[in-house]
Structures are given as C-alpha cells and as structure tokens.
Amino acid sequence: xxxxxxxxxxxxxxxALLAGCHRREHTDEELERLAAKTxxxxxxxxxxxxxxxxxxxxxxxxxxxxxxxxxxxxFQTYVPTPEELPFFxxxxxxxxxxxxxxxxxxxxxxxxxxxxxxxxENSIIASLVYETLLGVHPVTREFVPAVASxxxxxxxRMTFLYRIDPNARFSDGRPVTAEDVVATWRxxxxxTILEPSLQLVFGKFEEPRAxxxxxxxxxxKTLNWRNFLYFSASLPILPAHAIGHLTGKxxxxxxxxxxxxxxxxxxxxxxDVQKGKSYALTRRDDYWAKDYPTARYTGNFDRxxxxxxxxxxxxxxxxxxxxxxxxxxxxxxxxxxxxxxTAYEALQKGWVxxxxxYTDGPVGTLGFAFNMRKPPFDDIRVRQAFAYLFNRExxxxxxxxxxxxxMDSYHANTVYENPNNPRVRxxxxxxxxxxxxxxxxxRNAQGILTKDGKPFVVExxxxxxxxxxxxxxxQELRKAGIDLQLKxxxxxxxxxxxxxxxxxxxxxxxxxxxxPNPETSLRSELADKNDNNNIEGFKNARVDQLCDMYDTAFxxxxxxxxxxxxxxxxxxxxxxxxxxxxxxxRIAYWNKxxxxxxxxxxxxxxxxxxxxxxxxxxxxxxxxxxxxxARRTGQALPREPAQVRYWKEFDEKRFLAQVRPR
Numbered sequence: 001x002x003x004x005x006x007x008x009x010x011x012x013x014x015x016a017l018l019a020g021c022h023r024r025e026h027t028d029e030e031l032e033r034l035a036a037k038t039x040x041x042x043x044x045x046x047x048x049x050x051x052x053x054x055x056x057x058x059x060x061x062x063x064x065x066x067x068x069x070x071x072x073x074x075f076q077t078y079v080p081t082p083e084e085l086p087f088f089x090x091x092x093x094x095x096x097x098x099x100x101x102x103x104x105x106x107x108x109x110x111x112x113x114x115x116x117x118x119x120x121e122n123s124i125i126a127s128l129v130y131e132t133l134l135g136v137h138p139v140t141r142e143f144v145p146a147v148a149s150x151x152x153x154x155x156x157r158m159t160f161l162y163r164i165d166p167n168a169r170f171s172d173g174r175p176v177t178a179e180d181v182v183a184t185w186r187x188x189x190x191x192t193i194l195e196p197s198l199q200l201v202f203g204k205f206e207e208p209r210a211x212x213x214x215x216x217x218x219x220x221k222t223l224n225w226r227n228f229l230y231f232s233a234s235l236p237i238l239p240a241h242a243i244g245h246l247t248g249k250x251x252x253x254x255x256x257x258x259x260x261x262x263x264x265x266x267x268x269x270x271x272d273v274q275k276g277k278s279y280a281l282t283r284r285d286d287y288w289a290k291d292y293p294t295a296r297y298t299g300n301f302d303r304x305x306x307x308x309x310x311x312x313x314x315x316x317x318x319x320x321x322x323x324x325x326x327x328x329x330x331x332x333x334x335x336x337x338x339x340x341x342t343a344y345e346a347l348q349k350g351w352v353x354x355x356x357x358y359t360d361g362p363v364g365t366l367g368f369a370f371n372m373r374k375p376p377f378d379d380i381r382v383r384q385a386f387a388y389l390f391n392r393e394x395x396x397x398x399x400x401x402x403x404x405x406x407m408d409s410y411h412a413n414t415v416y417e418n419p420n421n422p423r424v425r426x427x428x429x430x431x432x433x434x435x436x437x438x439x440x441x442x443r444n445a446q447g448i449l450t451k452d453g454k455p456f457v458v459e460x461x462x463x464x465x466x467x468x469x470x471x472x473x474x475q476e477l478r479k480a481g482i483d484l485q486l487k488x489x490x491x492x493x494x495x496x497x498x499x500x501x502x503x504x505x506x507x508x509x510x511x512x513x514x515x516p517n518p519e520t521s522l523r524s525e526l527a528d529k530n531d532n533n534n535i536e537g538f539k540n541a542r543v544d545q546l547c548d549m550y551d552t553a554f555x556x557x558x559x560x561x562x563x564x565x566x567x568x569x570x571x572x573x574x575x576x577x578x579x580x581x582x583x584x585x586r587i588a589y590w591n592k593x594x595x596x597x598x599x600x601x602x603x604x605x606x607x608x609x610x611x612x613x614x615x616x617x618x619x620x621x622x623x624x625x626x627x628x629x630a631r632r633t634g635q636a637l638p639r640e641p642a643q644v645r646y647w648k649e650f651d652e653k654r655f656l657a658q659v660r661p662r
Contacts, residue, residue, distance in 0.1 A: 053166035053167070054166065054175075054213055054214075057166075057212055057213050057214055058212075060073065061211060061212035061213075061214065061215050062163045062164065062166070062212055062213070062214030062215040063166070063212070063213075063214060064166075066149075066150070066163060066214075067149075070150050070163070073152070074152050075150040075151065075152045075161070075163060076150065076151060076152065077145055077149060077150045077151075078137070078142060078143065078144045078145060080137075080144070080293070080294060080659075081659045083655075083658055083659050084137075084139070084659050085293055085294070086596070087137075087138045087139050087601075087602075088138060088293070088294040088295075088297070088298065089294075089295070089296060089297025089298040089300075089616060090297055090594065090595075090596040090597075090616070090618075091296075091297055092297075092594055092618075093297040093298075093300045093594060093616075093617075093618040094300065094594070094618050094619070094620070094621075095283070095300050095301075095302065095618070096300075096301075096302055096618075096619055096621070097301060097302060097303075097618075097619025097621070097624070098301055098302055098303035098304065098305060098619065099301045099303075099304055099305070099326050099327075099593075099613070099614060099617070099619065100305045100307065100324070100325050100326050101304075101305070101306060101307070101325055101326065101327060101610055101614075102306075102307050102308075102309050102316045102319060102320070102325045103121060103306050103307070103308055103309075104308070104309065104310065104311070104313075104316070104463075104491065105119075105121075105308065105310060105490070105491040105492060106275065106276045106277070106279075106308045106310075106492075107119050107121045107122060108492050108495070108496075109122070109255075109256045109257070110122065110125055110255075110256070110257050110258075110259055110268060110273075110279070111251075111252075111255050111256065111259070112125070112126035112129075112130055112236045112238070112259075113187065113188055113193060113195065113198065113236075113238075113251070114193040114194060114195050114248065114251060114252050115193070115194035115195060115252060115499075115531055116495070116496075116499070116531075117195065118195070118197075118533070119495075120511060120607050120608065121306075123608070123611075124608070124610065124611045124614070125259075125268065125281070126236045127236075127264075127611060127615075128264055128265060128266040128281055128299070128304070128611075128614070128615075129259060129262035129264045129266055129267060129268055129281070130236035130237060130238070130262040130263065130264050131146050131147045131168075131236065131237060131262070131263045131264050132146055132147065132232065132233050132234065132235055132236055132237065133146060133147050133148040133151075133162050133181065133216075133231070133232045133233070133235070133237070134146050134147075134148055134151065134162075134232040134233050135233060135294075136233055138601050138602060138603070139602055139652070139655065140652075140656070141514065141603075143232060143233070144294065145165070145294075146233075147164060147165060147168050147176055147237055147263060148162040148163055148164055148165065148216075148232075149163055149164075149165040150162070150163040151163070151232070153228060156223075157220075157223060157225075157227075157228075157554075158219065158220045158223060159217065159218070159219050159220070160217070160218040160220075160227075160228055160231060160232070161211075161215065161216065161217055161218075162178075162181075162215070162216045162218070162232075163214055163215055163216075164176055164177060164178055164181075164213075164214040164215070164216065165289075166214055167288050167289070168263055168288055168289075169263060169286075169288040170239050170261040170262060170263050171261045171262055171263070171267045171284060171286075172239075172261045174239060174241060174261070175213075176237060176239075176263050177210070177213045177214065177240075178208075178210035178211070178212065178213060178214060178215060178216040179210050179213075179240045179244075180237050180238065180239050180240045181208055181210075181216050181235070181237055182207065182208045182209070182210055182216075182240070183238065183239075183240035183243055183244035184235060184236075184237050184238045184240075184243070185202060185205070185207065185208050185235070186207070186244075187238065187243055187246070187248065187251060188202050188235070189202055189203065190247055190248030190249075190251075191248065192247055192248035192249040192252075193248030193249075193251060193252065194248070194252065194530075194531050195531055195532070196526060196529050196531060196532050197520045197526065197532045197533065200519060200520060200523065200525075200526065201230055201234075201517075201519075201520065202230070202231075202235070203221075204220060204221055204222060204224055204227055204230075205218055205219065205220055205221060205227070205231060206218075206219040206220075206221060218231055222551070223551070223552050224551040224552065225551065225552065225553065225554045225559075226515065226517065226551065229515060236262075237263065238260045238262075239260055239261050242260035242261060243260055257270075257273050257275065258270055258273075263288065264284075264287070265283060265284060265287045265290070265295070265298070265299030266281040266282060266283055266284060266299065266304065267281065267282055267284055268280075268281055268282075269282055276308065277307070277308055278305065278306060278307045278308060279306050280303055280304060280305045280306065281303070281304040282302070282303055283299060283301060283302045283303065287299070297618075298615055298616060299615065300617070300618035300619070301614065301617075301618070301619060302619075304614055307319075307325065310490060310491075311463055311464045311465060311488075311490060311491075313333055313334070313465050316328075317334065317337065320588070321344060321346065321352075323346075323590060326589060326590050326592075326593070327587060327588065327589035327590070327610075327613060328587065328588045328589070329585070329586070329587055329606075329609050329610065330586035330587070330588070331582070331606075332366075332399075332400060332404070332469065332579075332580070332582075333465050333466065333468075333469075335399070335400050335401055335403050335404075335582075336399070336401065338354075338403070338586050339401045339403070346590075346631075347588070348636075349630065349634070349635070349636040349637065350591060350630075350636055350637035350638055350639045351590065351591055351627050351630055351631060351637060352588055352589065352590055352591065353588065353589055353590075353591050353639065353640045354586075354587070354588040354642070355586075355587055355588075355599060355640060355641065355642060355643070355644055356583070356584040356585070356586050356642065356643050356644070357584060357585045357586075357587065357599045357600045357604075357643075357644040358584045358585070358643070358644065358645050358646075358647060358648045359585060359600055359601070359602060359603065359604045359605070359647050360602050360603055360647050361512070361514070361602075361603045361604045361605030361606070361608075362411065362412075362413070362414055362511075362512025362513060362514060362605050363407075363412050363413045363512060363581035363582075363605065363606060364509070364510050364511045364512040364581075364605060364606060364607055365407070365410055365508060365509075365510040365512070365576070365578070366407060366508070366509050366510075366578070366579040366580065366581065367407070367507075367508060367576045367577050367578040367579045368386075368390075368460075368505050368506065368507060368508070368576060368577040368579075369498075369505070369506045369507075369508045369535055369536050369575065369576050370383050370386070370504075370505060370536055370574075370575055370576065370577075371501060371503055371504050371505070371506070371535075371536065371537060372536050372537045372538065372575060373501065373527075373528070373537040374504075376438075376456065376458070377504065377505075379438045380573070380574055381434040381435070381437050381438040382434070382435065382438050382440075383573075383574035383575070384431075384434050384574050385430075385431040385432075385434040385435045385438070385480070386431075386477070386574075386577055387424045387574055387577045388424065388425075388426065388427040388428065388430050388431040388434070389426070389428060389431045389473070389476045389477055389480055389482075390426065390473055390476070390577050390579075391426040391472065391473075391476055392406055392426070392579060392580060393406065393425060393426060394426070394472075395469060395472060395580075396580055399468065399469065400580065403582060403583055404580035404581060404582050404583070405580060405581055405582075405583065406423075406425075406578075406580055407578040407579055407580050407581050408421050408422075408423055408424070408571070408578065409421055409567055409571065410567055410570055410571070411512070411516060411563060411567055412581055413581065414512075415560055416516055416560060416563040416564060416567065417564070417567060418564040418565070418567040418568040418571070420568065421567065421568055421571045422571060422572065424578075428476070428479070428480060431480055432480060435449065435480065435481070438451075439451045439452075440456055440481070443481050446483075447478075447481060448481055448482070448483050449480075449481035449482060455483065456481060456482045456483065457482075457483040457485060458482065458483070458484050458485065458504050458505060459485045459486075459487060459504060459505075460484060460485070460486055460487065460503075460504065460505040460506075460507075461486075461487045461488075461489040461493070461494050461497060461503065461506075462486055462487070462488065462489070462494075462507055463488070463489070463490070463491055463494065463507070464488045466507060467486070467488075469579075470486060470507075471486075474486060484505075494506070494507070498535050499530055499531045499532075499535075500530055501530060501535070501537070506535060508535070508576065509607075510533070510607075511605060511606070511607030511608065512605055512607075514603050514605075516559075516563050518543070518546075518547055518550065518563065518566050519547045519550075520532070520533055520534075521533040521534055521538075522534060522538055522540070522543050522547065522566070522570065523544060523547060524538075524539040524540065524541070524543075524544050527539045536575040536576070538570070538573065538575050540569060540570075540573065542569060543566055543569055543570070546562050546565055546566050546569075547566075549562055550562045550563070550566075581606075582606070584643070585600060585604065585606060585609055587609065587613075589613075590627060591623055591626075591627050591637060591640075592619065592620060592623045592624035592627050593617045593618065593619060593620055593623065594617060594618045594619075594620045594623070595616075595617050596616055596617075597646065598644065598646040598647060599644045599646070600612045600613070600616075600644075601615075601616060602647050602650070
C-alpha cells in the first residue's frame with residue numbers, strides 16, 4: 001500500500017483466537033438484511049474539490065513548475081513502471097462495501113503518539129488515517145512518494161530535503177505543508193508525551209526547517225543510515241493547526257479517542273466509537289491521492305468495522321463461522337481448530353476459504369519477559385533455569401500439532417538470526433543445578449524451594465486465553481520447587497503494568513521490524529524508564545556500542561553482522577523465555593472478497609495480517625451474491641489453493657531485470 005507508515009516502535013501484537021462450537025446459521029431474511037447493510041455505507045466527503053496550488057510559491061521552493069526543475073536541483077522521485085503497479089494494488093479492485101473484524105481488546109487510546117500508543121491497533125489506525133513523507137516499495141523496499149513528491153539527500157548524508165506534494169490535504173480540507181511536519185516533530189520531542197523512545201529516535205535530528213510552504217529541510221545531528229528511513233517513513237504527519245499549540249501533556253489530554261485530522265484514506269468519526277465495544281473507520285471519498293496510480297487500488301472498503309471481544313476467543317471464532325466477522329487469523333490458541341475443524345458446511349462447500357500464505361515478513365517475538373531489575377530474576381542462573389524448565393518441544397508436538405518451530409532468535413526466520421545462538425531445550429536436571437547455584441537448595445514442607453527463609457513464589461498476570469499453554473509450564477516449575485501463581489487480567493491492565501515495570505513475569509507478543517532497530521528495545525538508557533519497550537531492564541555496554549556502530553553501518557553485510565552479534569548477546573542474557581513461530585500465515589475468510597494473486601503483500605508479518613487484508617483486498621458484490629445464494633441453496637463454490645507460496649517462489653532478480661532494464 002502506498003501510504004503506510006513504517007513503525008519505529010515495536011507494537012504489542014494482539015492474541016490469536018481460540019475456536020469454538022457451532023451456532024445457528026442465518027435465515028434467508030437475515031442474509032438479505034446483512035447484504036443490504038453492507039451496501040449502505042455513507043462516505044465522508046468534506047472537500048468535493050481540491051483547492052488550487054499556491055501559485056505564490058516559486059518553483060525552486062516547491063511551488064508550481066517544481067517538476068520541471070527538480071532534477072537540476074538534485075531532487076529525486078520514484079515513478080513505478082506498469083509492471084510494478086499491481087504490487088501497489090490489484091487493478092481488479094473495486095471500491096465499496098465494508099469489512100468486519102474482531103479484535104481482542106479496546107485500545108487505551110487511538111493516538112498515533114504518546115503514552116499507550118504502541119499497540120498494534122494504534123499502528124493500524126495511524127497507517128490508515130495518517131501519512132508519512134515517503135512510503136516504501138511493496139517489493140523492493142525502495143522509497144516512493146507519499147506526502148512528499150520529491151526528496152534530496154546531501155552528499156554527506158546528513159541533510160534531507162523534501163518537497164511536499166501541493167495536492168496533499170487533511171480531512172478538514174486544509175493543505176499539508178512543511179510547517180505541519182515541523183509541528184509534528186516538536187510534539188514527539190516533548191517529553192511530557194510520555195513515550196521516551198520517540199525522543200531517542202527523533203532526537204537524532206535538529207528541529208526541521210520549513211524553507212517554504214512546500215519545502216522542508218531536516219538536518220541530522222549524527223551520521224546514521226536509518227535517519228532518512230525514520231524521518232521519511234516513520235513520522236505520521238499531524239496538522240499544525242490542530243496540535244501546534246499543544247504541549248505533549250495537553251495532547252494526551254485533548255486526544256484519546258478522537259484524533260486530529262489526517263491526510264490518509266480513512267477517517268475516524270466520533271459517532272463510530274463505542275468505548276470498550278467497537279470502532280470503525282470510513283473511507284474518504286475526497287482523499288487527495290485517490291487517483292494517483294500507486295494509491296488507486298488500495299483502501300478499497302467504504303467502511304472498516306472493529307468489534308471488540310475481550311478474552312472470549314470462543315465467541316470470536318463462532319462469530320466468524322456464523323458470518324458475523326469476515327476473516328479469521330489462526331494463531332497458537334486456534335491451531336487445533338486449524339488442523340481439526342474442517343468438516344463444517346461453510347468450509348466444505350467453499351463459502352469460507354482457508355489458506356496458508358507464506359510471506360517474507362519477520363515473525364516477531366513471543367514468550368515470557370523477566371523483570372531483571374529485582375530478585376529473583378536479577379540472577380541470570382534463575383532466568384536460565386526458567387528457560388530450561390519450559391518444555392516447548394512437548395507443547396509444539398501436543399498442543400500445536402507440529403505447526404510451529406521453536407524460536408531461538410529475536411530475528412527468527414530472517415537473515416539477522418545468529419545461526420550460532422544457543423538452542424535452549426527442556427532440561428530439568430540442568431535447571432535444578434542452576435537454581436542450587438543461585439542459592440535455591442532446600443525445600444519447605446510444601447516442596448517449595450526456599451532461600452534466606454523465603455519460599456520461591458512468583459506471580460504472573462496473564463490473559464485468560466493463554467492459560468492452556470502456561471499451565472503445563474506452571475506444573476513443570478512446581479515440580480522444580482517454584483510456585484508460579486497465575487492471575488488472570490485483561491490485556492490493558494497487563495500492558496499498563498508492563499509499561500510501569502510493575503511485574504515479575506510478563507507474556508510478550510511483539511511484532512517484528514523489516515529493518516531492525518535494536519536501540520528502542522535494548523538501549524541501557526531506556527532500562528529504568530517507563531513507557532518504552534525495554535520492559536526487562538536490559539543493560540549491556542557492548543550492545544550499546546553495537547547500536548552506535550549499527551548507526552553508521554551503511555553496507556547491508558555490516559548491518560547483518562552487527563544485528564547477529566546483538567542477537568547472540570541478548571539470547572545469552574536469557575532476558576526472555578522464547579516460545580515458537582508458525583509455518584506460514586493461516587487465514588480463513590468468507591468468499592466475498594477479491595484478493596491479489598499473492599493474497600498478502602510480500603512483507604506481511606503475523607501481527608499486521610489484518611492491516612494487509614484491509615489495505616489490499618476489496619469487497620466483490622458478485623462473489624457476495626454467490627455466497628448468499630449458495631448458502632440459501634446449499635450449493636458448493638470453487639475452492640482456492642490451500643497454500644500460497646507466491647513470495648517464496650518469487651524471482652526478485654528477474655523482476656528487477658524486467659522493471660529496471662540496463
């Protein structure tokens with residue numbers, strides 16, 4: 001998708017959902033009412049015509065005629081060839097209809113910045129409502145225009161210039177200007193916004209300068225190969241007229257479930273927010289770039305509806321099978337149903353399609369995080385013992401039907417994984433030895449290990465759905481003399497506790513980054529600050545040094561070497577008990593949508609499958625009618641391929657030779 005922003009800060013991914021039993025099917029009358037409701041969507045239209053470009057701005061400062069002088073001024077842009085355009089959006093796509101999905105929590109806020117904004121849900125909303133200066137090519141990861149039509153990098157790689165597209169408009173009709181970018185930067189640099197990772201990332205720049213209404217200059221403080229990436233593609237632009245006068249604290253108070261205007265394809269309307277229950281996004285029919293070739297076939301749904309089903313995966317799966325949500329993403333909690341639940345009528349007759357899609361996206365990190373700031377997990381021997389007591393091989397075999405691989409890296413399934421990382425496997429004898437070395441040698445009358453007269457008791461808050469995976473671990477720990485006391489909590493409470501460092505053990509499910517950014521999770525300076533992703537309190541001087549080296553590693557080979565060394569050091573710290581990752585992305589959906597031939601974009605990762613679907617699929621009225629008619633008559637429909645290996649078989653060299661012939 002042309003406009004998606006690249007998220008700098010890792011986001012905590014939502015939990016996979018557990019399948020359940022059947023419920024009644026819709027009657028014919030209900031089906032017709034649902035179809036009618038799908039068709040009747042009112043679009044947002046604030047600005048039926050775009051205001052004229054400001055002719056008072058000279059061409060050399062980004063005004064009318066800039067395209068004619070851009071090359072002579074050293075600016076560049078990117079114009080995809082016809083062969084590339086299908087990867088930006090399938091030309092068969094139509095606009096219209098809606099798509100409904102279930103999410104497992106109602107976010108603490110919808111803001112794109114600030115305290116509690118680093119949920120996956122926030123990233124998805126920000127990617128649809130806001131835009132960044134540049135986007136990234138969906139196949140090659142090269143930079144492509146977004147709000148900025150052109151850009152320029154100085155020879156010393158320290159200064160960046162951007163020309164704002166004069167057509168760009170916010171949803172209130174106001175033009176996007178260089179001052180909006182300046183105001184956004186000032187906001188994220190305000191420490192009272194309570195997200196210190198933002199200051200770490202964007203503090204690498206001097207305050208940007210608006211050279212004109214359309215021309216922006218950004219000066220780096222230090223040389224860093226990621227600076228251009230982050231400023232270009234990781235800073236959703238907010239309007240200065242809405243946020244320019246606000247401090248970070250005032251921004252947090254003013255915007256929680258309402259949002260400042262955005263320039264993206266969708267808008268969040270206040271009447272579409274039912275706190276704790278649901279929210280929806282509406283397609284902007286006046287979106288300024290809707291006829292641009294790279295945006296013409298994305299953002300196709302008139303309405304995107306998110307329904308919250310808290311801690312009830314059984315109901316969520318039932319809703320999908322009944323037809324009350326449109327697609328379902330299988331995870332660890334629903335693997336049994338992926339494997340066994342294959343006989344229901346909708347699936348057998350092709351009304352529901354089920355596919356395993358292989359992409360080149362990172363798999364993220366899943367497991368348990370230790371709070372290393374305090375006993376008992378300030379002792380690496382205790383952390384090691386906990387790792388050796390987690391019998392994940394048995395869980396993969398018995399609960400996950402060998403659909404998963406053990407995770408032995410923070411960059412699993414990518415070139416950044418260190419192949420020499422230790423393979424931690426279940427070993428209770430070694431765990432007992434390590435505990436004894438740490439001073440946990442004797443047991444009390446209840447069989448619990450003691451040290452200095454205190455029993456080894458650890459409390460852990462978890463969401464109810466993952467109980468089936470944690471209980472076997474609890475039993476293994478109990479056999480080793482450790483009393484793990486589980487406390488069921490809702491995801492938002494768990495997240496607050498993690499951000500405030502109020503935990504001993506925490507279940508983590510982090511999305512990954514296509515371009516690793518270790519400093520936002522591993523820098524020592526973040527270890528004792530709240531509201532950032534270094535939740536374990538990790539500190540390591542060599543990793544800090546490697547982060548500095550990584551900043552100036554402009555060759556990909558050097559970047560890989562550095563990340564692999566960091567991966568090895570972090571793995572050796574045992575700051576987490578890692579779990580597993582799936583073989584491919586497993587989805588099921590009602591067969592009323594059009595999908596690209598690759599089904600999901602190349603770099604789709606597990607935590608953002610729903611975003612990929614929202615951004616690139618489309619509602620197909622003919623298919624929807626066929627499904628409704630088939631359900632009425634019991635007719636079977638054609639089945640799609642069970643596996644989609646498009647990207648695993650994709651020949652990038654051949655593709656580049658076709659679109660970039662010498």
